[in-house]
Amino acid sequence: MEISNNQLLRFTTAGSVDDGKSTLIGRLLYDSKSIFEDQLESIEATSKRRGHEGVDLALFTDGLRDEREQGITIDVAYRYFATPKRKFIIADTPGHIQYTRNMVTGASTANAAIILIDARNGVVEQTKRHSYIASLLQIPHVIVCVNKMDLVNYDEEAYNSIVSQYESILSKMAIKDVRFIPISALNGDNVVERSENMNWFMGAPLLATLETLHISSDLNKIDARFPVQTVIRPQTEAYHDYRAYAGRLESGILRKGDEVTALPSGFSSKIKSIVVYEKELDEAFAPMSVSITLEDDIDISRGDMIVRINNQPKKVQEFDAMICWLSSAQARPRGKYSIRHTTNEQKSMIVESVYKIDINTLERNTDDQTISMNDICRIKIKTTKPLMVDEYRDNRATGSFILIDDSTNETVAAGMII
Amino acid sequence: MTKYYLNYIEELESEAIFVLREVAAQFQNPVILFSGGKDSIVVTHLAKKAFYPAKIPFALLHVDTGHNFPETILFRDQLVKELGATLLVGSVQKSIDEGRVSEEKGKNASRNILQITTLLDTIEELQIDCAIGGGRRDEEKARAKERFFSHRDDFGQWDPKNQRAELWNLFNGKYFPGEHFRAFPISNWTEMDVWNYILKEKIAIPSLYFAHEREVIWRNNSWIPVSEHLQIDSEESIAKKIIRFRTLGDITITGGIESEADTLEKIVEEVAAMRQTERGNRADDKRSESSMEDRKREGYF
Numbered sequence: 001m002e003i004s005n006n007q008l009l010r011f012t013t014a015g016s017v018d019d020g021k022s023t024l025i026g027r028l029l030y031d032s033k034s035i036f037e038d039q040l041e042s043i044e045a046t047s048k049r050r051g052h053e054g055v056d057l058a059l060f061t062d063g064l065r066d067e068r069e070q071g072i073t074i075d076v077a078y079r080y081f082a083t084p085k086r087k088f089i090i091a092d093t094p095g096h097i098q099y100t101r102n103m104v105t106g107a108s109t110a111n112a113a114i115i116l117i118d119a120r121n122g123v124v125e126q127t128k129r130h131s132y133i134a135s136l137l138q139i140p141h142v143i144v145c146v147n148k149m150d151l152v153n154y155d156e157e158a159y160n161s162i163v164s165q166y167e168s169i170l171s172k173m174a175i176k177d178v179r180f181i182p183i184s185a186l187n188g189d190n191v192v193e194r195s196e197n198m199n200w201f202m203g204a205p206l207l208a209t210l211e212t213l214h215i216s217s218d219l220n221k222i223d224a225r226f227p228v229q230t231v232i233r234p235q236t237e238a239y240h241d242y243r244a245y246a247g248r249l250e251s252g253i254l255r256k257g258d259e260v261t262a263l264p265s266g267f268s269s270k271i272k273s274i275v276v277y278e279k280e281l282d283e284a285f286a287p288m289s290v291s292i293t294l295e296d297d298i299d300i301s302r303g304d305m306i307v308r309i310n311n312q313p314k315k316v317q318e319f320d321a322m323i324c325w326l327s328s329a330q331a332r333p334r335g336k337y338s339i340r341h342t343t344n345e346q347k348s349m350i351v352e353s354v355y356k357i358d359i360n361t362l363e364r365n366t367d368d369q370t371i372s373m374n375d376i377c378r379i380k381i382k383t384t385k386p387l388m389v390d391e392y393r394d395n396r397a398t399g400s401f402i403l404i405d406d407s408t409n410e411t412v413a414a415g416m417i418i
Numbered sequence: 419m420t421k422y423y424l425n426y427i428e429e430l431e432s433e434a435i436f437v438l439r440e441v442a443a444q445f446q447n448p449v450i451l452f453s454g455g456k457d458s459i460v461v462t463h464l465a466k467k468a469f470y471p472a473k474i475p476f477a478l479l480h481v482d483t484g485h486n487f488p489e490t491i492l493f494r495d496q497l498v499k500e501l502g503a504t505l506l507v508g509s510v511q512k513s514i515d516e517g518r519v520s521e522e523k524g525k526n527a528s529r530n531i532l533q534i535t536t537l538l539d540t541i542e543e544l545q546i547d548c549a550i551g552g553g554r555r556d557e558e559k560a561r562a563k564e565r566f567f568s569h570r571d572d573f574g575q576w577d578p579k580n581q582r583a584e585l586w587n588l589f590n591g592k593y594f595p596g597e598h599f600r601a602f603p604i605s606n607w608t609e610m611d612v613w614n615y616i617l618k619e620k621i622a623i624p625s626l627y628f629a630h631e632r633e634v635i636w637r638n639n640s641w642i643p644v645s646e647h648l649q650i651d652s653e654e655s656i657a658k659k660i661i662r663f664r665t666l667g668d669i670t671i672t673g674g675i676e677s678e679a680d681t682l683e684k685i686v687e688e689v690a691a692m693r694q695t696e697r698g699n700r701a702d703d704k705r706s707e708s709s710m711e712d713r714k715r716e717g718y719f
Contacts, residue, residue, distance in 0.1 A: 004425070005425045006425060006426050007423060007424075007425060007426060007429075008424075008425075008426035008429045008430070075563050075578070075579070075581065076563065077559075077562040077563050078555045078562050078563075078605075078606070079556075079562065080555070080556045080606070080608045082608070082610070086426075087426040087611075089606055101583060104585065105583050105584065105585050108585040108586045109585075109586060109587075215423075216421075216422065216423035219423075221422055229436070229439040229440060229443055230439050230442055230443045232469055232470075232471075232472050233472065234471050234472040234473070235472075236471075236472075238471075239471050239472075242471065246439050246468070246469070247439070248432060248435075248436045248587075253422065275470070276467070277466075277467040277470045278470065285422045287424065287429065287432055287433075288424065288428075288432055289431075289432040289433075289435040289436050289439070289468070291470075302443050326583045338592075340588050340590065341588075343440075343443070396586065397586065397587070400585070400586045400588065401588070402583075402585060402586075402588045402590065404590055404592060406592075409590070409592040409593060409594065410582060411582045411583045411584070411585075411590045414583065414585045414586075
């Protein structure tokens with residue numbers, strides 16, 4: 001048996017208790033034969049004990065005890081399955097407004113988002129909320145599944161009207177790739193198998209769509225950004241003066257011999273070698289973890305960034321960002337927080353809250369200056385030392401940051417640099 | 419033309435190496451929780467790759483239940499020697515002798531839960547601020563919600579309802595005195611991925627994973643190996659079977675499966691065809707629907 005050359009696709013599913021999200025995931029796992037016998041037995045027993053008819057597919061995705069008791073998903077749960085074409089990681093997040101922060105978390109690493117719409121209800125506030133988050137977090141691909149088609153008699157017109165409703169809200173978003181699929185998660189229509197009940201639908205079923213989304217161009221391959229995590233110094237006889245910078249190439253490509261600059265110092269050198277364990281490579285590309293040695297002995301440490309001389313990020317000390325507030329404690333006015341950006345950490349201060357987004361109406365509120373849990377705001381922020389940044393929409397890794405409250409050590413905000 | 423993308427196993431490897439380097443950078447005294455099982459072996463291998471040509475910057479911590487497979491201990495000692503790493507051992511027997519915990523009684527008794535106290539005592543005593551584990555989110559439903567960097571309070575407890583948000587790849591490993599972290603670099607791997615990786619990297623693993631003949635008894639739907647630590651009922655009979663183990667834990671509760679898979683290739687094929695999750699053979703998870711969650715809250719691996 002060979003290791004396949006399949007790619008990994010990370011996708012997020014946002015939805016609420018009623019729109020069939022758990023059933024959809026259960027269906028994907030079940031129909032792709034990713035559920036083991038003992039899991040199935042355990043869930044059959046639970047379904048029976050609770051008096052459900054048949055196997056409740058939603059139970060596959062229920063994690064913690066509180067959720068099993070309350071029947072809701074309260075945190076991000078990760079699920080795994082693979083088909084002969086791809087490996088998948090699902091970030092399963094709750095869809096209710098009070099869990100915005102969890103949706104943002106799940107969306108932060110996703111290549112794709114599945115947005116569920118109940119065919120009976122059409123586009124509702126929650127649909128806007130989920131789409132806005134997908135847009136804010138710049139998820140490259142969005143798949144809108146119009147679910148519960150069985151409850152509207154698999155009617156093409158019902159589906160078309162929801163598609164056009166959705167297209168009208170899209171104008172307010174920055175989503176690059178949107179697809180629509182009419183499904184019934186409960187009955188399996190257009191999930192794994194093409195639906196016989198909807199011959200009018202010419203597109204591919206959900207799983208085939210997930211298997212073929214073109215994702216290798218999603219990562220920025222232009223701007224080489226190598227944040228240094230740690231310095232490797234063996235200090236042994238054989239490697240006496242060896243000094244390598246370990247990190248992950250977050251975007252772009254670096255080659256042996258490239259002229260590079262270390263930021264923030266600005267000292268330049270050439271790449272002497274790119275090392276992965278016992279191998280030396282001619283080039284590295286994102287998202288490879290490698291270590292790099294340079295021709296010259298310049299001072300580089302954790303938090304610094306190695307980039308090409310002629311393609312550098314912006315050096316900023318005061319900037320605008322969209323943030324999602326994650327903590328139950330409100331942001332302190334002009335509050336000071338630690339900011340973590342790539343592998344760099346500094347102190348920062350929220351200078352001003354510019355506006356807050358009402359994520360149900362997508363309207364801006366400039367009157368309310370408070371920043372509370374689940375709020376999405378545009379802020380001005382200042383740091384004690386300059387950061388090397390790109391705009392989030394150009395580069396997720398160098399355009400994102402988190403804020404940490406030093407009095408609790410909690411991660412209180414997720415930020416995207418504008 | 420060069421393909422500028424990683425396949426899934428390369429991407430998972432890169433992610434795990436990134437996490438291990440973050441641990442080394444963010445903590446003062448991190449260790450790898452080393453059980454001798456395949457997951458901790460893979461984590462150790464990844465650490466070797468992450469810091470090459472330097473030695474791994476982590477000691478290996480083995481929480482020794484005293485109920486070991488001798489093969490595991492042999493393997494452990496060899497690996498430590500090869501890595502030039504430090505081995506730390508927390509002894510459950512010592513915790514029992516000192517009265518910190520009392521041994522469970524009865525035929526299903528296991529030292530599994532007792533490990534929690536030994537582990538937490540060792541972490542406290544040695545001032546370990548991050549224990550790196552081979553836990554994977556696909557293993558069990560409570561683990562599906564684990565973070566890469568998982569905070570533990572000063573009682574060593576995990577609060578699943580109040581976990582720190584973890585976005586992008588920005589890990590927050592800040593803690594107050596007495597608290598510590600668990601880090602899970604292979605969170606996103608499945609059992610299949612682990613085996614494929616072992617095969618790809620030709621990583622040495624204990625002989626117990628390969629099919630071999632062994633004296634066993636049939637209990638809780640799996641073949642439990644006969645050992646000096648096992649209490650055998652009068653109704654239970656000893657049989658000789660060709661078996662192998664899918665996970666390695668406490669010898670009294672780790673069940674084997676009948677298998678002919680005696681090479682890595684055959685194991686990978688067998689795992690691919692398998693219809694039972696690997697923890698399905700662990701009696702410790704069968705006690706109640708939420709037994710893993712309960713143990714994790716207390717400070718389990």
